[in-house]
Amino acid sequence: MTNTFHPPQRTLMGPGPSDVSPRVLSALSRPTIGHLDPAFIGLMDEIKSLLQDLLFTSNPLTLPVSAPGSAGMETVFANLIEPGETVIICQNGVFGGRMKENVERMGGVCVAVEEEWGKAVDTAQVAEALAAHPEAIAVAVVHAETSTGACSDVKEIARLARQHGCLSIVDAVTSFGGVELRVDDWQIDALYTGTQKCLSCVPGLSPVTFSSRAVEKIRERRRPVQSWFLDLNLVMAYWEGGVQRSYHHTAPVNSLYALHEALLILQEEGPEKAWQRHALHHGALLAGLEAMGLSLAVAPAARLPQLNMVRVPEGIDEAVVRKLLLDDWQLEIGAGLGSLAGRVWRVGLMGHACNRRNVLYCLAALESVLVAMDSGIHAGRAIPAARAVYEG
Numbered sequence: 001m002t003n004t005f006h007p008p009q010r011t012l013m014g015p016g017p018s019d020v021s022p023r024v025l026s027a028l029s030r031p032t033i034g035h036l037d038p039a040f041i042g043l044m045d046e047i048k049s050l051l052q053d054l055l056f057t058s059n060p061l062t063l064p065v066s067a068p069g070s071a072g073m074e075t076v077f078a079n080l081i082e083p084g085e086t087v088i089i090c091q092n093g094v095f096g097g098r099m100k101e102n103v104e105r106m107g108g109v110c111v112a113v114e115e116e117w118g119k120a121v122d123t124a125q126v127a128e129a130l131a132a133h134p135e136a137i138a139v140a141v142v143h144a145e146t147s148t149g150a151c152s153d154v155k156e157i158a159r160l161a162r163q164h165g166c167l168s169i170v171d172a173v174t175s176f177g178g179v180e181l182r183v184d185d186w187q188i189d190a191l192y193t194g195t196q197k198c199l200s201c202v203p204g205l206s207p208v209t210f211s212s213r214a215v216e217k218i219r220e221r222r223r224p225v226q227s228w229f230l231d232l233n234l235v236m237a238y239w240e241g242g243v244q245r246s247y248h249h250t251a252p253v254n255s256l257y258a259l260h261e262a263l264l265i266l267q268e269e270g271p272e273k274a275w276q277r278h279a280l281h282h283g284a285l286l287a288g289l290e291a292m293g294l295s296l297a298v299a300p301a302a303r304l305p306q307l308n309m310v311r312v313p314e315g316i317d318e319a320v321v322r323k324l325l326l327d328d329w330q331l332e333i334g335a336g337l338g339s340l341a342g343r344v345w346r347v348g349l350m351g352h353a354c355n356r357r358n359v360l361y362c363l364a365a366l367e368s369v370l371v372a373m374d375s376g377i378h379a380g381r382a383i384p385a386a387r388a389v390y391e392g
């Protein structure tokens with residue numbers, strides 16, 4: 001006998017998805033209307049204009065791809081790269097590796113600028129790669145590497161790309177809403193993001209934006225985009241056609257209600273205020289972790305407030321800790337990936353989940369579990385240390 005699914009009530013403090021705001025869940029449950037309904041066209045226009053405001057861009061080609069962040073990534077590479085073209089890929093974690101795989105599958109040639117996991121991309125090495133590869137047409141970089149919690153200097157990398165006549169491609173899936181991001185000021189040519197990280201919307205959509213230089217590159221393609229679904233020439237006719245809009249695919253209507261509400265919430269708070277809020281709660285979490293005797297594995301200058309990579313104490317099985325947090329505290333945190341597996345946890349403070357209650361809750365839960373496991377951490381210090389940050 002199969003029954004209606006009722007998910008457990010978790011607190012999501014991993015690498016995504018993050019806790020979805022009740023306002024967003026409520027928007028999701030409103031009645032479905034036709035995707036060519038005039039009322040829906042109005043909603044699409046508002047989503048586009050909210051995205052432009054919040055990404056600090058006037059790019060006309062700004063829209064949510066009807067699929068998760070990974071599809072946003074693929075949209076950017078499928079449309080911009082033609083076989084034989086060279087792309088400089090900055091790689092300091094899992095997602096840089098995926099960008100490389102995308103370019104190779106499009107028939108492109110990758111020049112990798114590799115950095116140790118947990119560090120920011122070295123901008124001097126990007127400059128060297130640009131100088132050594134005048135044939136490169138683009139530089140791609142992950143702003144917030146969710147696999148490690150390192151933030152790279154996208155502003156400088158995009159500036160270098162422009163200086164060398166290259167397009168800049170930015171993965172902003174985890175950075176959007178959590179740290180400063182300004183598409184036009186920073187001269188970013190193509191950017192994709194996601195809904196389930198610092199926007200605290202349901203997973204499954206990927207806002208993208210393209211500069212006029214990027215649009216020109218797409219228009220000048222010698223051969224059609226290999227993917228029919230992700231071909232922006234077709235998607236554009238759907239998103240920009242207004243009442244003349246022709247059918248391309250059926251938009252995920254209710255998910256777009258949710259995205260609209262999530263963007264509205266970010267606009268009401270103000271992006272700058274949201275960046276400050278992430279920094280504040282990161283500071284409190286860090287103070288608590290350090291008071292307990294734990295440490296972060298990313299150097300202070302490169303730390304992302306929304307993704308904290310915490311070193312696992314010597315002799316502790318990190319998977320047991322995560323299981324106890326989930327079973328006893330209904331709290332989800334993330335594991336380490338690749339060579340960091342078993343050695344770190346990834347604690348997210350994203351969007352709606354980035355608040356004082358969650359910081360204190362996570363510290364209390366982690367302390368309780370680690371004390372019971374005889375890990376040698378200091379009990380009773382984390383909460384006062386975090387509270388001291390809040391009380392300034």
Ligand SMILES: *Cc1c(COP(=O)(O)O)cnc(C)c1O
Nearest residue numbers: 068069070095144146173174194
């Ligand atoms: C989560 C994430 C993605 C992929 O997004 P999905 O919605 O999981 O497809 C891409 N890049 C980064 C940096 C991410 O954190």
